[in-house]
Amino acid sequence: MDKLVIAGREFSSRLMVGTGKFSSHAAMVAALEGAEAEIVTVALRRVDIDNPDDDMLTHIDRNKYLLLPNTSGARDADEAVRLARLARAAGCEPWIKLEVTPDPYYLLPDPIETLKAAEILVKEGFNVLPYINADPVLAKHLQEVGTVTVMPLGAPIGTNKGVRTREQIAIIIEQAIVPVVVDAGLGAPSHAAEAMEMGAAAVLVNTAFAVARDPGAMGVAFKKGVEAGREAFLAGMGEQRDRAEASSPLTGFLHD
Amino acid sequence: MKITLNGKEILVGNPLSIVALLAEHDLDSTRVAVELNREVICANAFATTLLSDGDSLEIIHFVGGG
Numbered sequence: 056m057d058k059l060v061i062a063g064r065e066f067s068s069r070l071m072v073g074t075g076k077f078s079s080h081a082a083m084v085a086a087l088e089g090a091e092a093e094i095v096t097v098a099l100r101r102v103d104i105d106n107p108d109d110d111m112l113t114h115i116d117r118n119k120y121l122l123l124p125n126t127s128g129a130r131d132a133d134e135a136v137r138l139a140r141l142a143r144a145a146g147c148e149p150w151i152k153l154e155v156t157p158d159p160y161y162l163l164p165d166p167i168e169t170l171k172a173a174e175i176l177v178k179e180g181f182n183v184l185p186y187i188n189a190d191p192v193l194a195k196h197l198q199e200v201g202t203v204t205v206m207p208l209g210a211p212i213g214t215n216k217g218v219r220t221r222e223q224i225a226i227i228i229e230q231a232i233v234p235v236v237v238d239a240g241l242g243a244p245s246h247a248a249e250a251m252e253m254g255a256a257a258v259l260v261n262t263a264f265a266v267a268r269d270p271g272a273m274g275v276a277f278k279k280g281v282e283a284g285r286e287a288f289l290a291g292m293g294e295q296r297d298r299a300e301a302s303s304p305l306t307g308f309l310h311d
Numbered sequence: 312m313k314i315t316l317n318g319k320e321i322l323v324g325n326p327l328s329i330v331a332l333l334a335e336h337d338l339d340s341t342r343v344a345v346e347l348n349r350e351v352i353c354a355n356a357f358a359t360t361l362l363s364d365g366d367s368l369e370i371i372h373f374v375g376g377g
Contacts, residue, residue, distance in 0.1 A: 073377025098376025101317045112373050127376050144351045145344035261377030
Protein backbone atom coordinates (compact mmCIF):
# COMPACT_ATOMS: atom_id res chain seq x y z
CA MET A 56 0.00 0.00 0.00
CA ASP A 57 1.20 3.54 -0.66
CA LYS A 58 2.30 5.61 2.31
CA LEU A 59 0.11 7.99 4.23
CA VAL A 60 1.79 11.36 4.79
CA ILE A 61 0.55 13.70 7.52
CA ALA A 62 2.47 16.88 8.34
CA GLY A 63 5.45 15.54 6.40
CA ARG A 64 5.58 12.29 8.38
CA GLU A 65 5.15 8.95 6.60
CA PHE A 66 2.98 6.12 7.87
CA SER A 67 2.57 2.64 6.40
CA SER A 68 -0.77 2.11 8.11
CA ARG A 69 -3.95 3.93 7.15
CA LEU A 70 -5.85 2.55 10.12
CA MET A 71 -5.71 4.66 13.27
CA VAL A 72 -6.90 2.97 16.44
CA GLY A 73 -8.51 4.38 19.57
CA THR A 74 -7.82 2.87 22.97
CA GLY A 75 -11.07 3.53 24.84
CA LYS A 76 -13.64 1.11 26.22
CA PHE A 77 -11.55 -2.07 26.01
CA SER A 78 -12.27 -4.75 28.59
CA SER A 79 -8.56 -5.05 29.40
CA HIS A 80 -5.17 -3.67 28.42
CA ALA A 81 -4.43 -7.02 26.77
CA ALA A 82 -7.52 -6.68 24.55
CA MET A 83 -6.43 -3.18 23.55
CA VAL A 84 -2.90 -4.31 22.69
CA ALA A 85 -4.33 -7.20 20.64
CA ALA A 86 -6.42 -4.74 18.59
CA LEU A 87 -3.43 -2.44 17.98
CA GLU A 88 -1.33 -5.36 16.85
CA GLY A 89 -4.05 -6.97 14.74
CA ALA A 90 -4.74 -3.65 13.02
CA GLU A 91 -1.00 -2.99 12.58
CA ALA A 92 -1.76 0.55 13.63
CA GLU A 93 0.89 3.23 13.84
CA ILE A 94 -1.22 6.09 15.17
CA VAL A 95 -2.98 5.46 18.46
CA THR A 96 -5.32 7.86 20.21
CA VAL A 97 -5.53 8.37 23.97
CA ALA A 98 -7.52 10.68 26.23
CA LEU A 99 -6.49 12.85 29.16
CA ARG A 100 -8.29 12.77 32.46
CA ARG A 101 -7.76 13.82 36.05
CA VAL A 102 -5.79 11.31 38.09
CA ASP A 103 -7.98 9.76 40.76
CA ILE A 104 -5.77 10.85 43.63
CA ASP A 105 -7.21 8.33 46.08
CA ASN A 106 -7.09 5.37 43.70
CA PRO A 107 -4.36 5.85 41.09
CA ASP A 108 -4.96 2.95 38.71
CA ASP A 109 -2.77 0.98 36.37
CA ASP A 110 -1.07 3.34 33.94
CA MET A 111 -2.18 2.48 30.39
CA LEU A 112 0.98 3.95 28.85
CA THR A 113 3.02 1.07 30.22
CA HIS A 114 1.13 -1.10 27.71
CA ILE A 115 1.78 1.06 24.64
CA ASP A 116 5.23 0.99 23.09
CA ARG A 117 5.86 4.62 22.27
CA ASN A 118 8.70 3.77 19.90
CA LYS A 119 6.28 1.77 17.81
CA TYR A 120 3.21 4.02 17.90
CA LEU A 121 2.66 7.73 17.50
CA LEU A 122 0.58 8.66 20.51
CA LEU A 123 -2.19 10.99 19.39
CA PRO A 124 -3.84 12.54 22.45
CA ASN A 125 -7.38 13.78 22.00
CA THR A 126 -9.17 16.65 23.68
CA SER A 127 -12.27 14.59 24.40
CA GLY A 128 -14.34 15.96 27.24
CA ALA A 129 -13.65 19.54 26.16
CA ARG A 130 -16.89 21.52 25.94
CA ASP A 131 -15.38 24.63 24.38
CA ALA A 132 -12.22 25.93 22.71
CA ASP A 133 -10.67 27.02 26.00
CA GLU A 134 -10.89 23.53 27.52
CA ALA A 135 -9.59 21.93 24.34
CA VAL A 136 -6.56 24.24 24.28
CA ARG A 137 -5.83 23.48 27.95
CA LEU A 138 -5.96 19.73 27.29
CA ALA A 139 -3.69 20.04 24.24
CA ARG A 140 -1.10 21.97 26.23
CA LEU A 141 -1.27 19.42 29.05
CA ALA A 142 -0.77 16.57 26.57
CA ARG A 143 2.34 18.24 25.24
CA ALA A 144 3.58 18.85 28.78
CA ALA A 145 3.05 15.15 29.52
CA GLY A 146 5.72 14.40 26.94
CA CYS A 147 3.66 13.90 23.81
CA GLU A 148 4.79 15.12 20.46
CA PRO A 149 2.80 18.20 19.46
CA TRP A 150 0.11 16.20 17.66
CA ILE A 151 -3.44 16.67 18.86
CA LYS A 152 -6.75 15.20 17.83
CA LEU A 153 -9.00 18.17 18.44
CA GLU A 154 -12.47 17.25 19.72
CA VAL A 155 -14.97 19.70 21.15
CA THR A 156 -18.19 17.88 21.93
CA PRO A 157 -20.54 19.81 24.22
CA ASP A 158 -23.53 17.60 23.43
CA PRO A 159 -23.45 14.44 25.58
CA TYR A 160 -26.12 12.52 23.67
CA TYR A 161 -24.78 12.48 20.14
CA LEU A 162 -21.25 13.73 20.92
CA LEU A 163 -21.44 15.90 17.83
CA PRO A 164 -18.53 18.29 17.48
CA ASP A 165 -19.04 22.03 17.94
CA PRO A 166 -17.84 23.61 14.67
CA ILE A 167 -17.34 27.13 16.01
CA GLU A 168 -15.35 26.17 19.08
CA THR A 169 -13.37 23.61 17.07
CA LEU A 170 -12.32 26.25 14.54
CA LYS A 171 -11.39 28.69 17.35
CA ALA A 172 -9.27 26.09 19.14
CA ALA A 173 -7.65 24.98 15.87
CA GLU A 174 -6.49 28.51 15.13
CA ILE A 175 -4.89 28.87 18.56
CA LEU A 176 -3.24 25.44 18.53
CA VAL A 177 -1.84 25.79 15.00
CA LYS A 178 -0.25 29.09 16.08
CA GLU A 179 1.27 27.30 19.09
CA GLY A 180 2.95 24.80 16.79
CA PHE A 181 0.62 21.83 17.13
CA ASN A 182 -0.20 19.46 14.32
CA VAL A 183 -3.97 19.65 14.64
CA LEU A 184 -6.25 16.81 13.50
CA PRO A 185 -9.79 18.11 14.02
CA TYR A 186 -12.82 15.86 14.53
CA ILE A 187 -15.72 17.48 12.68
CA ASN A 188 -19.15 16.85 11.37
CA ALA A 189 -19.03 16.11 7.65
CA ASP A 190 -19.27 19.77 6.68
CA PRO A 191 -17.26 20.70 3.58
CA VAL A 192 -17.27 24.43 4.35
CA LEU A 193 -15.98 23.90 7.88
CA ALA A 194 -13.37 21.49 6.51
CA LYS A 195 -12.17 24.25 4.18
CA HIS A 196 -11.95 26.81 6.98
CA LEU A 197 -9.94 24.39 9.11
CA GLN A 198 -7.51 23.69 6.30
CA GLU A 199 -7.11 27.42 5.76
CA VAL A 200 -6.03 27.90 9.38
CA GLY A 201 -3.50 25.11 8.95
CA THR A 202 -4.84 21.83 10.31
CA VAL A 203 -2.87 18.82 9.05
CA THR A 204 -5.95 16.65 8.39
CA VAL A 205 -9.67 16.91 8.66
CA MET A 206 -11.56 14.09 10.38
CA PRO A 207 -15.21 14.04 9.39
CA LEU A 208 -17.50 11.59 11.16
CA GLY A 209 -19.16 8.73 9.34
CA ALA A 210 -21.82 8.55 12.05
CA PRO A 211 -21.90 9.58 15.72
CA ILE A 212 -19.18 8.09 17.93
CA GLY A 213 -19.76 4.50 18.98
CA THR A 214 -22.83 3.95 16.81
CA ASN A 215 -21.32 1.39 14.37
CA LYS A 216 -23.61 2.71 11.62
CA GLY A 217 -21.02 3.22 8.90
CA VAL A 218 -20.54 6.04 6.41
CA ARG A 219 -23.92 7.74 6.75
CA THR A 220 -22.46 11.09 5.71
CA ARG A 221 -21.25 9.72 2.41
CA GLU A 222 -22.31 12.54 0.11
CA GLN A 223 -20.78 15.22 2.32
CA ILE A 224 -17.56 13.28 2.85
CA ALA A 225 -17.25 12.88 -0.93
CA ILE A 226 -17.29 16.69 -1.26
CA ILE A 227 -14.74 17.10 1.54
CA ILE A 228 -12.43 14.61 -0.19
CA GLU A 229 -12.88 16.28 -3.57
CA GLN A 230 -11.89 19.68 -2.15
CA ALA A 231 -9.27 18.62 0.41
CA ILE A 232 -5.67 19.76 0.37
CA VAL A 233 -4.82 17.63 3.45
CA PRO A 234 -5.52 13.96 4.21
CA VAL A 235 -9.17 13.23 5.04
CA VAL A 236 -9.55 10.73 7.88
CA VAL A 237 -13.01 9.28 8.40
CA ASP A 238 -13.47 9.03 12.14
CA ALA A 239 -16.32 7.67 14.22
CA GLY A 240 -19.22 5.41 13.48
CA LEU A 241 -17.36 2.75 11.49
CA GLY A 242 -18.59 -0.57 12.81
CA ALA A 243 -17.54 -3.09 10.17
CA PRO A 244 -14.56 -3.65 7.88
CA SER A 245 -16.87 -2.97 4.93
CA HIS A 246 -17.53 0.53 6.35
CA ALA A 247 -13.80 1.18 6.48
CA ALA A 248 -13.41 -0.18 2.96
CA GLU A 249 -16.21 2.08 1.74
CA ALA A 250 -14.52 5.18 3.18
CA MET A 251 -11.22 4.20 1.61
CA GLU A 252 -12.81 3.41 -1.77
CA MET A 253 -14.17 6.95 -1.74
CA GLY A 254 -10.65 8.29 -1.43
CA ALA A 255 -10.34 8.85 2.31
CA ALA A 256 -6.66 8.86 3.28
CA ALA A 257 -7.24 6.90 6.47
CA VAL A 258 -9.87 5.88 9.01
CA LEU A 259 -9.97 5.89 12.80
CA VAL A 260 -11.70 3.04 14.60
CA ASN A 261 -12.18 2.34 18.29
CA THR A 262 -15.57 1.00 19.40
CA ALA A 263 -15.72 -1.72 16.76
CA PHE A 264 -12.55 -3.23 18.24
CA ALA A 265 -13.40 -2.63 21.87
CA VAL A 266 -16.77 -4.37 21.68
CA ALA A 267 -15.68 -7.24 19.42
CA ARG A 268 -15.62 -10.72 20.91
CA ASP A 269 -12.04 -10.97 19.59
CA PRO A 270 -10.49 -7.48 19.31
CA GLY A 271 -7.27 -8.79 17.78
CA ALA A 272 -9.07 -10.65 14.99
CA MET A 273 -11.28 -7.61 14.39
CA GLY A 274 -8.13 -5.54 14.07
CA VAL A 275 -6.92 -7.85 11.31
CA ALA A 276 -10.34 -7.71 9.61
CA PHE A 277 -10.37 -3.91 9.54
CA LYS A 278 -6.79 -3.79 8.30
CA LYS A 279 -7.85 -5.91 5.34
CA GLY A 280 -10.88 -3.71 4.75
CA VAL A 281 -8.75 -0.57 4.75
CA GLU A 282 -6.19 -2.09 2.41
CA ALA A 283 -8.84 -3.41 0.02
CA GLY A 284 -10.55 -0.03 -0.08
CA ARG A 285 -7.33 1.86 -0.65
CA GLU A 286 -6.16 -0.48 -3.39
CA ALA A 287 -9.53 -0.27 -5.14
CA PHE A 288 -9.43 3.51 -5.00
CA LEU A 289 -5.94 3.58 -6.49
CA ALA A 290 -6.88 1.00 -9.12
CA GLY A 291 -9.78 3.18 -10.27
CA MET A 292 -13.30 1.92 -9.84
CA GLY A 293 -15.95 1.82 -12.53
CA GLU A 294 -18.82 4.29 -12.43
CA GLN A 295 -22.30 3.21 -11.40
CA ARG A 296 -24.83 3.02 -14.24
CA ASP A 297 -28.57 2.64 -14.38
CA ARG A 298 -28.78 0.11 -17.23
CA ALA A 299 -27.03 -3.20 -17.72
CA GLU A 300 -23.90 -3.36 -19.80
CA ALA A 301 -23.07 -6.89 -20.93
CA SER A 302 -19.80 -8.40 -19.82
CA SER A 303 -20.04 -11.19 -22.41
CA PRO A 304 -19.91 -10.55 -26.19
CA LEU A 305 -23.21 -9.53 -27.79
CA THR A 306 -22.50 -11.46 -31.02
CA GLY A 307 -22.42 -15.12 -32.07
CA PHE A 308 -25.59 -16.15 -30.21
CA LEU A 309 -27.23 -19.51 -31.14
CA HIS A 310 -30.20 -17.63 -32.58
CA ASP A 311 -28.11 -15.37 -34.85
CA MET B 312 -2.22 25.44 53.90
CA LYS B 313 -5.23 24.69 51.78
CA ILE B 314 -5.02 23.84 48.07
CA THR B 315 -7.52 22.55 45.54
CA LEU B 316 -6.30 19.34 43.95
CA ASN B 317 -8.32 17.98 41.03
CA GLY B 318 -11.37 19.88 42.22
CA LYS B 319 -11.08 18.79 45.86
CA GLU B 320 -9.90 20.99 48.73
CA ILE B 321 -7.14 19.40 50.79
CA LEU B 322 -4.80 20.46 53.58
CA VAL B 323 -1.08 20.08 52.89
CA GLY B 324 2.16 21.03 54.63
CA ASN B 325 4.05 24.18 53.83
CA PRO B 326 6.42 24.47 52.02
CA LEU B 327 5.49 21.88 49.41
CA SER B 328 6.87 21.48 45.91
CA ILE B 329 4.97 19.80 43.10
CA VAL B 330 7.46 16.96 43.05
CA ALA B 331 6.89 16.38 46.78
CA LEU B 332 3.12 16.45 46.33
CA LEU B 333 3.36 13.86 43.54
CA ALA B 334 5.59 11.66 45.69
CA GLU B 335 3.13 11.91 48.59
CA HIS B 336 0.46 10.45 46.32
CA ASP B 337 2.73 7.83 44.73
CA LEU B 338 2.45 9.45 41.32
CA ASP B 339 5.22 9.02 38.75
CA SER B 340 6.19 12.53 37.68
CA THR B 341 7.12 11.31 34.19
CA ARG B 342 3.58 10.00 33.61
CA VAL B 343 1.46 13.00 34.53
CA ALA B 344 0.96 16.59 33.50
CA VAL B 345 0.30 19.39 35.93
CA GLU B 346 -1.60 22.62 35.64
CA LEU B 347 -1.19 25.19 38.42
CA ASN B 348 -3.79 27.95 38.47
CA ARG B 349 -4.52 27.15 34.81
CA GLU B 350 -0.87 27.41 33.71
CA VAL B 351 0.87 24.26 32.51
CA ILE B 352 3.98 23.50 34.57
CA CYS B 353 6.79 21.74 32.67
CA ALA B 354 8.11 18.57 34.26
CA ASN B 355 11.55 20.10 34.73
CA ALA B 356 10.00 22.75 36.97
CA PHE B 357 8.17 20.30 39.28
CA ALA B 358 11.00 20.36 41.84
CA THR B 359 11.39 24.13 41.95
CA THR B 360 7.70 25.09 41.87
CA LEU B 361 6.41 25.68 45.41
CA LEU B 362 2.71 25.71 46.15
CA SER B 363 0.99 28.58 47.94
CA ASP B 364 -2.15 28.70 50.04
CA GLY B 365 -5.23 28.80 47.81
CA ASP B 366 -3.53 27.31 44.76
CA SER B 367 -5.58 25.25 42.37
CA LEU B 368 -3.84 22.25 40.89
CA GLU B 369 -4.84 19.77 38.21
CA ILE B 370 -2.93 16.52 37.81
CA ILE B 371 -3.90 14.60 34.71
CA HIS B 372 -2.74 11.43 33.00
CA PHE B 373 -3.51 9.36 29.93
CA VAL B 374 -6.43 6.99 29.77
CA GLY B 375 -7.95 5.01 26.93
CA GLY B 376 -9.80 7.14 24.41
CA GLY B 377 -10.81 7.32 20.77
